[in-house]
Amino acid sequence: MEALPWWGLPLIFALLEGALCSCVGTVLLTQRRILQANLIAHGVLPGLAIAVALQLDPAIGGWVSGLAAALVAERLIRCHQQQQEAVQNTVLAGALAIGVLLLALLQQRVELEALLFGDLLIAGGRDLLQTLIAAASALALIGTQYQRLVFSGVDPEGAEAAGVPIHQLRTLLAIVTTLVIVSAISAVGIILVIALLCAPAVVGLNQACSLSGAMVRASVIGSSCSLGGFGLALLLDLPPGPVIGLLCLLLLCLPKPDQSMN
Numbered sequence: 476m477e478a479l480p481w482w483g484l485p486l487i488f489a490l491l492e493g494a495l496c497s498c499v500g501t502v503l504l505t506q507r508r509i510l511q512a513n514l515i516a517h518g519v520l521p522g523l524a525i526a527v528a529l530q531l532d533p534a535i536g537g538w539v540s541g542l543a544a545a546l547v548a549e550r551l552i553r554c555h556q557q558q559q560e561a562v563q564n565t566v567l568a569g570a571l572a573i574g575v576l577l578l579a580l581l582q583q584r585v586e587l588e589a590l591l592f593g594d595l596l597i598a599g600g601r602d603l604l605q606t607l608i609a610a611a612s613a614l615a616l617i618g619t620q621y622q623r624l625v626f627s628g629v630d631p632e633g634a635e636a637a638g639v640p641i642h643q644l645r646t647l648l649a650i651v652t653t654l655v656i657v658s659a660i661s662a663v664g665i666i667l668v669i670a671l672l673c674a675p676a677v678v679g680l681n682q683a684c685s686l687s688g689a690m691v692r693a694s695v696i697g698s699s700c701s702l703g704g705f706g707l708a709l710l711l712d713l714p715p716g717p718v719i720g721l722l723c724l725l726l727l728c729l730p731k732p733d734q735s736m737n
Contacts, residue, residue, distance in 0.1 A: 482709065488598040489701040489715065491606050492659045493671060497697025498690045499613050499655050500672035501679055505628035505686060508648060510560060511545055512672050514567045515653050516665045518544025520574025528581040534605055537657045544570040545649040549642070593664035595705065595715040602661045609654040616651050617690070620644060625686050667720035671697055674723035681731055700726060 503509045519537035526536025548566040552559050578584075617624070623644055627634040635641045659668045679693025704719030711718075 482596075484600070484603065485595050485598045485715075486702075486705055488603055488606060489595055489705045489719070490698045491603075491610065492663070493675070493697035493699070493701030493719075494694040495606065495610050495613060495655055495697075496659055496668060496671035497675035497679065497693040498617075499652060500676035500697075501686070501690045501693045502617065502624060502628075502648065503652065503672065504676050504680060505689075506624070506645070506648065507631075508645065508652075509673060509676075510563045511548065511649065512652055512656065513669050514548055514563050514570070515541040515545050515649070516656050516660075516668055517567050517574075518570035519653075519657060519660065519665065520571060521577055524574055524577035524581060524583055527583050528577075534657050537660065538653055540570070540574075541653040541657060542650060545653060546646070549645060549649065553642075593659075593661055593667065593716040595661075595663070595708075595719075598661060602658070605654075605658040609651070609658040612651050612654050616647055620647065621686070628686065663716040663719055667716050667723075670720045670723035671700070674726045675700060678726060678729075696726070 500509065500512070503512055519541040522536030522538070522540025522543075523533050524536075525531075525540075526533045529536075544566055548563050551562045551566065555562050623634070623639050626637070627639055627641060627644060631641065656668055656672075659671065663671060675693040675697035676689075678696055679689045679691075683689035683692065700722045701719055704722045705715050707713070707722075708715035708718045
């Protein structure tokens, strides 16, 4: 079997991340937890700083601190039920501030451009393994908790009253989301991973008849954005991450199917 060309592994990585981020983003949107993804994406910075200082795998540090930020936010939200977005934004800013302070105190340097926008072309086997682990965890969550996710997405108060363990479900979702975001950072970076989580999910949910159908549609759309961005980047000699992010923005600018009929 011949070895893959130099662009083969990055392409596979891009397709998997496009599908995975879009699928999980659909669940987050229906659960009204999409801001949590932004919180986690910025919350990985303290862990990255500590991991780099200790010469550990940055992905482990990022996963721990990203999850910690999400759990802290969940805890504070219980105390401030009416100000959930304000709480999440405050924790996001605090996590980012801690990360910046740690980088200064530990005298560590992090390649800011790679952290913010990723570098898909240098994706390796370890990045692919992280993505497969994140995908397996996402499939496990969706497969075992699908009915609860549908119920809590449609009527969270009713689901909680019916005995659905909402807080446990949100914790599991935070764990999976953190794995997905950390696996995608090397491809598209902290900022652009949010575009992959959101834009395909928004389009996939349009006129969707079921959560499963929306996830499938979003995954196809996300993979298409990743594929198109990767191809355009190679053609125009541009970094793939920002091109993928731009395609996600343009995706939202397209008219809805019912609007195009008018």
